[in-house]
Amino acid sequence: MPYILDGQRSFAAGRGIQHQRLHPLHGFLGLNRVRRRMKAVRRVYDGLFEEDTITAGSDTSATTVEWMMSELLRHPRVMRKVQQELEEVVGMDRVVEEEDLPKLPYLEMVIKESMRLHPVIPLIPREAREYCVANGIQFEKGTQVFVNIWAMGRDPNEWVNPEAFYPERFEAGSGGGAGDRDSLESGSLAFGAGNRSCPGMLMALTTVRIIVTQLVHCFDWELSGELDMSERFGLNLARAKNLLVVPTYRLPPGS
């Protein structure tokens, strides 16, 4: 039966698989884990209100998961390669744990590639605090600027074949246009830059990594119907259409 794969409910999948052995597409996200992390983030950034953190932190991660799963469904070769990496590192008799994540280099490339093409916050607002000139353009003090992260990720001057989903471009020496963007945590603009960059980045990356790996490790996925990659423009750049999929459990019974 086709299932609407949305990032929020994918959280549920992880929890269901790990602890309840429910139908894996029901259940509940490890919300306590998320709450614990939220508290940790708040301790560090205690000037922020919880509402801000939850708003900024939930849709963004969920939408990132949806785009990544869409790209994996569109590129079975890449999906298979992620599954193979998981089979080698984790095996097939248990689910992925957070401790496994640093041992999954190909997964990292897939995340980078997906976030390059689908930064969920496509425009980052800034204001010129003083008169300045950048790229020959003069900005008066107080000018509002929107940095277009979406366009930068698809700039043909920066990336070889920018519209292609090709995670291997991030391999050292691949010549794929990755340049010095070898680390998401230090290089990607998908989380902004400078003093106001995303304070939830590390938590977000861990959340996305664990959800996607559990989905891909525990299930084979098939599309139900056409895959429409249209975007719904807004503050959060989400999929315009539901992602309809058919999952099949692939771990042996009891694992």
Ligand code: HEM
């Ligand atoms: C994949 C998931 C996420 C993405 C792509 C993302 C991206 C971003 C971006 C681009 C900004 C603006 C940065 C700038 O202006 O330079 C931002 C700000 C922010 N993010 Fe995230 N974010 C994600 C997840 C999270 C999570 C999980 C939290 C909290 C737990 C969070 C909390 C915040 C907050 C509070 C701000 C405002 C920071 C400020 O204005 O100083 N984000 N995020």
